[in-house]
Amino acid sequence: MDLGFFAQYLINGLVQGITYALVAVGFTLFFGVLDVIKFSHGDVLMLGAFTALALFLGLDRLSTPTWLSLTIMLCLGTLTMALLGALLCKFLVLPLKESPPLNTLLITLMFGSVIRESVRLFFPNGSNPKPFPALLPETSINWGNLNLRLDSVILIFTGALAIVLTHLFIQKTRMGLAIRAVAQDEETARLMGINFTKTVLMTFALGSGLAALSGISTGLYYQEINFSMGLMLGVIGFSAAVVGGLGSIYGAIVGGLLFAFLQTLGAIWFSVPAYKDVFAFTVIIMLMAWRPTGLLADRSAERV
Amino acid sequence: MAANRLVGRSFCGTRLITMSDLKTKLEILLGVALCVVVLYGFLYLEHEWEIGLLLVILPLAILFLKRANILSDYQQAARTIPRFTLISFIVGVLVLIVLLRDEHFALLMLTTVLLYVTVSLGLTIQFGFAGLVNFAAIAFFGIGAYSMAVLNYHFHALPDLLIILFSGLTSALLGALLILPILRTKGHYAALITIAFGILLRTFLEVNDVFGGPQGLKVGAIEILGWNFSDSFPSVLGGGSFYMAYAIMALLLAAIAYLLTRLIEASWFGLNMDSVRLDEVASASFGINIPRWKITAFMLGNFFAGLAGAIYAAMSGFIAPASFNFSDSLLLVSIVLLGGIGNAVAVIPAALLIVVLPEKFQVIQEYRLLLFGIVVILILRFRPSGLMPRGLRQYFPRSST
Numbered sequence: 191m192d193l194g195f196f197a198q199y200l201i202n203g204l205v206q207g208i209t210y211a212l213v214a215v216g217f218t219l220f221f222g223v224l225d226v227i228k229f230s231h232g233d234v235l236m237l238g239a240f241t242a243l244a245l246f247l248g249l250d251r252l253s254t255p256t257w258l259s260l261t262i263m264l265c266l267g268t269l270t271m272a273l274l275g276a277l278l279c280k281f282l283v284l285p286l287k288e289s290p291p292l293n294t295l296l297i298t299l300m301f302g303s304v305i306r307e308s309v310r311l312f313f314p315n316g317s318n319p320k321p322f323p324a325l326l327p328e329t330s331i332n333w334g335n336l337n338l339r340l341d342s343v344i345l346i347f348t349g350a351l352a353i354v355l356t357h358l359f360i361q362k363t364r365m366g367l368a369i370r371a372v373a374q375d376e377e378t379a380r381l382m383g384i385n386f387t388k389t390v391l392m393t394f395a396l397g398s399g400l401a402a403l404s405g406i407s408t409g410l411y412y413q414e415i416n417f418s419m420g421l422m423l424g425v426i427g428f429s430a431a432v433v434g435g436l437g438s439i440y441g442a443i444v445g446g447l448l449f450a451f452l453q454t455l456g457a458i459w460f461s462v463p464a465y466k467d468v469f470a471f472t473v474i475i476m477l478m479a480w481r482p483t484g485l486l487a488d489r490s491a492e493r494v
Numbered sequence: 495m496a497a498n499r500l501v502g503r504s505f506c507g508t509r510l511i512t513m514s515d516l517k518t519k520l521e522i523l524l525g526v527a528l529c530v531v532v533l534y535g536f537l538y539l540e541h542e543w544e545i546g547l548l549l550v551i552l553p554l555a556i557l558f559l560k561r562a563n564i565l566s567d568y569q570q571a572a573r574t575i576p577r578f579t580l581i582s583f584i585v586g587v588l589v590l591i592v593l594l595r596d597e598h599f600a601l602l603m604l605t606t607v608l609l610y611v612t613v614s615l616g617l618t619i620q621f622g623f624a625g626l627v628n629f630a631a632i633a634f635f636g637i638g639a640y641s642m643a644v645l646n647y648h649f650h651a652l653p654d655l656l657i658i659l660f661s662g663l664t665s666a667l668l669g670a671l672l673i674l675p676i677l678r679t680k681g682h683y684a685a686l687i688t689i690a691f692g693i694l695l696r697t698f699l700e701v702n703d704v705f706g707g708p709q710g711l712k713v714g715a716i717e718i719l720g721w722n723f724s725d726s727f728p729s730v731l732g733g734g735s736f737y738m739a740y741a742i743m744a745l746l747l748a749a750i751a752y753l754l755t756r757l758i759e760a761s762w763f764g765l766n767m768d769s770v771r772l773d774e775v776a777s778a779s780f781g782i783n784i785p786r787w788k789i790t791a792f793m794l795g796n797f798f799a800g801l802a803g804a805i806y807a808a809m810s811g812f813i814a815p816a817s818f819n820f821s822d823s824l825l826l827v828s829i830v831l832l833g834g835i836g837n838a839v840a841v842i843p844a845a846l847l848i849v850v851l852p853e854k855f856q857v858i859q860e861y862r863l864l865l866f867g868i869v870v871i872l873i874l875r876f877r878p879s880g881l882m883p884r885g886l887r888q889y890f891p892r893s894s895t
Contacts, residue, residue: 436682
């Protein structure tokens with residue numbers, strides 16, 4: 191294989207890997223503070239993309255300039271989903287804090303399927319795939335076999351920037367300190383005067399906002415969204431977070447990139463590209479049998 | 495004092511036994527007859543208002559029976575003569591099948607309910623007893639269905655009952671691939687593994703041409719001793735829809751699965767599984783072999799799902815990957831949860847509600863996943879033990895004498 195092809199696969203894989211990593215960071219955050227899996231994460235992502243689409247359709251009528259509508263879509267889409275994430279946490283996740291973890295998993299799974307079905311049933315013509323506007327510049331450069339699209343570069347950088355900002359937020363701010371404290375020991379954190387509920391809600395808002403961002407960038411990249419896209423992206427994001435090691439942001443990034451790498455590898459190896467998911471999931475299941483706590487998990491934490 | 499209370503507890507049980515045994519049996523039979531009438535109405539009625547009326551009357555009636563303590567007496571009675579109760583319920587459903595013999599659709603629904611009950615019983619063993627999460631129930635159902643299709647096509651000479659058995663075994667064996675990852679992980683991680691497996695399997699079936707790809711496969715009908723199940727019911731036996739044969743078969747399967755589940759629950763098998771679910775460390779320190787019970791529960795549950803899938807495939811005559819979605823797995827989990835985790839009886843009414851209601855109310859057919867989602871959220875939030883919570887284990891069910 192020549193270098194051009196290789197670079198092409200690398201770029202495509204990076205775009206996907208960053209998207210997965212964004213989802214995985216959310217899973218890792220929720221698990222860190224509350225030891226729960228919010229399985230509606232993928233569907234929140236999908237709803238974020240659909241909210242952005244609805245906003246675009248509204249703004250299009252007013253003929254706003256592209257950059258402005260893109261900004262509004264990003265901000266409002268992310269904020270709405272952040273709000274939804276916090277509400278979900280307040281009314282469905284926190285009340286079940288004392289019950290078995292399976293119940294939380296189930297309630298969020300079901301909430302996800304409620305979101306999914308609502309979009310399918312109530313979004314106009316929601317059961318069909320929807321074209322997503324191509325708002326990013328469509329220029330591309332050709333280097334031999336490499337076709338470098340400007341939008342992929344922008345998406346990679348936006349995603350990476352979002353992850354870096356999240357990391358800085360958690361490491362450098364007071365709120366981030368509170369999040370880390372809660373993740374380490376809930377009761378001690380409470381004793382130190384940290385507002386537990388507020389911290390957890392904030393974390394859920396942050397994670398859900400990231401999911402919305404990754405939903406919108408998926409829409410911008412593929413220029414098509416559908417109501418069931420969240421299920422697959424959610425499972426992939428969860429796998430990425432678990433394989434990387436739940437509770438660790440680096441793990442989420444590694445896991446996301448690894449999953450994209452496996453998919454790309456699968457697509458190259460098998461003549462039928464659809465086998466790529468079968469291949470990737472098989473490797474993930476095997477990896478989990480090998481290292482149940484993930485590749486980069488906290489050694490101190492009891493995860494399994 | 496404590497001893498007195500214990501004796502008092504067993505005196506409650508004695509009350510019914512000292513009454514004539516015949517009366518207890520008559521009570522059971524009356525209850526079965528009532529259930530058959532209600533089920534007949536539920537399956538036979540077609541207008542939405544009729545079903546609606548039934549749905550209003552039924553809970554009120556149950557509430558009344560509960561208030562008047564008839565229900566608990568009844569449960570006590572059923573517990574004193576479990577074998578008689580089970581047999582009379584099976585006969586009751588048989589009568590129901592005969593009553594509905596010309597109604598294709600009602601029989602199809604009944605069969606589906608019975609097959610779902612079988613799968614849910616498997617989930618009860620996995621979930622409710624051993625505490626293993628399985629979000630791939632429909633995948634194992636699907637493996638059973640596909641094995642039925644393939645084996646029936648390639649090994650037509652084999653007796654079909656054997657093929658159904660093999661399909662169940664295939665399902666259990668393919669599930670065995672997941673044993674290592676499931677044993678090494680817990681809770682969320684194990685959930686992810688089953689979810690990933692479900693999606694993986696569906697994608698695999700969809701892209702693989704050997705298994706018909708997205709178009710699916712045709713499945714031959716079941717044939718036992720020269721009697722082809724897809725012909726209408728033999729007129730010697732009164733005639734009727736061809737679904738009758740499948741309904742009877744599904745009934746037998748569900749009954750066997752139920753019996754097995756109850757036997758497991760009552761025996762030391764169930765005791766071991768319960769203790770594995772409740773506290774692994776404590777169980778291990780009492781010398782309980784944890785992997786052994788987890789593997790037993792997992793494989794047995796998948797075996798049930800595979801058997802049900804095989805019958806489903808033969809009955810519908812055609813299978814495609816699209817019938818084995820992740821949302822169907824969620825539906826099965828909802829059945830177990832709605833009934834009450836770990837309660838084998840409870841999956842029966844739950845499966846009836848979840849399978850039949852959407853068929854009866856065309857309005858909600860489209861919205862059923864949405865509605866089930868909301869119902870399960872409400873249940874988890876406000877009544878996490880389900881409609882019929884699992885009762886406490888009775889160590890001495892017949893010690894009352």
